[in-house]
Amino acid sequence: MNVEIDLRDLARDIAREAxxxxxxxxxxxxxxxASKSTLADIVTEADREVxxxxxxxxxxxxxxxxxxxxESTASESRSGITWVVDPIDGTVNYASGMPSYAxxxxxxxxxxxxATWEALAGAVDVPALGETFDAARGEGSRVASAxxxxxxxxxxxxxxGALIGTxxxxxxxxxxxxIATMQAVMPLARDVRRIGAAAVDLSYVAAGRxxxxxxxxxxxxxxxxxxxxxxxxGGSVVELPEDPFGRxxxxxxxxxxxxxxxxxxxxxx
Ligand code: LIP
Numbered sequence: 001m002n003v004e005i006d007l008r009d010l011a012r013d014i015a016r017e018a019x020x021x022x023x024x025x026x027x028x029x030x031x032x033x034a035s036k037s038t039l040a041d042i043v044t045e046a047d048r049e050v051x052x053x054x055x056x057x058x059x060x061x062x063x064x065x066x067x068x069x070x071e072s073t074a075s076e077s078r079s080g081i082t083w084v085v086d087p088i089d090g091t092v093n094y095a096s097g098m099p100s101y102a103x104x105x106x107x108x109x110x111x112x113x114x115a116t117w118e119a120l121a122g123a124v125d126v127p128a129l130g131e132t133f134d135a136a137r138g139e140g141s142r143v144a145s146a147x148x149x150x151x152x153x154x155x156x157x158x159x160x161g162a163l164i165g166t167x168x169x170x171x172x173x174x175x176x177x178x179i180a181t182m183q184a185v186m187p188l189a190r191d192v193r194r195i196g197a198a199a200v201d202l203s204y205v206a207a208g209r210x211x212x213x214x215x216x217x218x219x220x221x222x223x224x225x226x227x228x229x230x231x232x233x234g235g236s237v238v239e240l241p242e243d244p245f246g247r248x249x250x251x252x253x254x255x256x257x258x259x260x261x262x263x264x265x266x267x268x269x
Contacts, residue, residue, distance in 0.1 A: 007081070007107040007121035008136035011225070012144075014057045015134075018050050018103045019127030022088055025049065026128075030095050037170055044088070044095055047071050051087035054105060058083050068112045070221045081107050081120065084224035089124075090197025099128035104199040106224035113220055114227060114239050114250070122225030124199045133203040135225075135232035141206050154235035155208040156254045161190030162211035164261075165201040168194070169217045174245050177269070178216065181249075184268040185214065185261055198250075202226025205252045206233035212253035214261055216243060223250055238262055243269055 025046040036043060051071045058065065066077025069085040083105065088094050090101035103125045108117035123134040133152070135141040141152040155162075164185065168178045182192065193210065195201050199222065201213040206229045227237040227250075236258045240249035249265055251258045 002136075004120050004136035005139060008123065008134050008139070010058075010061060011105040011107060011121050011123035012125075012132055012134045014054055015103045015105045015123040015125035016132055017057070018054050018087065018105075019125035019132075021053055022046055022050050022094070022101070022103060023127040026094060026097070043071060044091060046094070047088045047091060050103065051085060054085055054087060054103070065107070068220060070219065074112075080109055082109075082112055082117075083107055084112060084117075084220050086199065086219075086221035089199040089222055090195075093196045098196070100126070100195050100197050100200050101128065102126045102197050102199040102203075104221065104225045106228060108224060114223060114237070114248075117220075117224070119224060119228035119231075122228040124203045124225050124229065126200060126203070133206065133226075133229050135206075135229040137228065137232070139232065141229045141232040143203070143207055152206040152229065152233040153208055154205060154230065154233050154254050155211045156256075158190070158211045158257070162188050162253075162257060163191055163193065164189045165193045165195055165204065165210045165213035165215075167196065167198065167201070167215040169245075169247065171245065174216070174243075174247070177243065177245075180268050181214075181216075181265055184264045188257070188260055188264065198222040199226045202230050202237075202252055205235060206230045212251070212257050212261055214249060214251040214265065216249045217245070217247035218250050227252065240265060240269075
């Protein structure tokens, strides 16, 4: 079997185990450990525990790989492969008891940013909803659930307008600009959804449940797995330059729709 499939299957297995741990901790009750960039940007004890679990499992299986996670110190790669991990993406949803949160695990080669990495494999586990999305470079994308495993394909037709996911940053100072961007994109949309977990948004674009997704300020760990899952489902992931707050725009959709959204984003930024 090729290395991308091996990495995908490892990411999938660990994401499922980590997702089960996150779900059990949620049922036991969640405690906020700290806030980060702003008071709204929280981390729970479960975020830290789940990341430590994932890191230990990866080190046991592949000790020479590097690690970049949201909640712990990065480690350099000796193998050329780095794992980019968000232990609980959608932390505010998780802390609030809402089901849209995910474990996101990706293996990349080269750099650790969207512009510099070559994504090889990724998995997004949504434990509260019983779905695991995954992809291996050149091998397509899949979703697995109790009803089986199926291939993913992005949507390419939206006669009533596109159903578009988006998000707002934790910093209130960025909200006016984000809302202006949403207003500029709305002529393309039938409606918008604010799911609150980028890895879920991206997986839903890959599955054709959302027609597109855009958001400024995503971190590498938010989008590493989901962007590969979109690309391997026939979609396009575009990154636009930083705004005055230093936040790059990520757009995911079928290539034509992604280009139309990018044009409208540029018209207001
Ligand atoms: C979240 C993203 C989401 C964004 C939130 C937050 P976290 O990541 O997945 O798309 O809108 O502001 O950044 O902080 O839950 O890992």
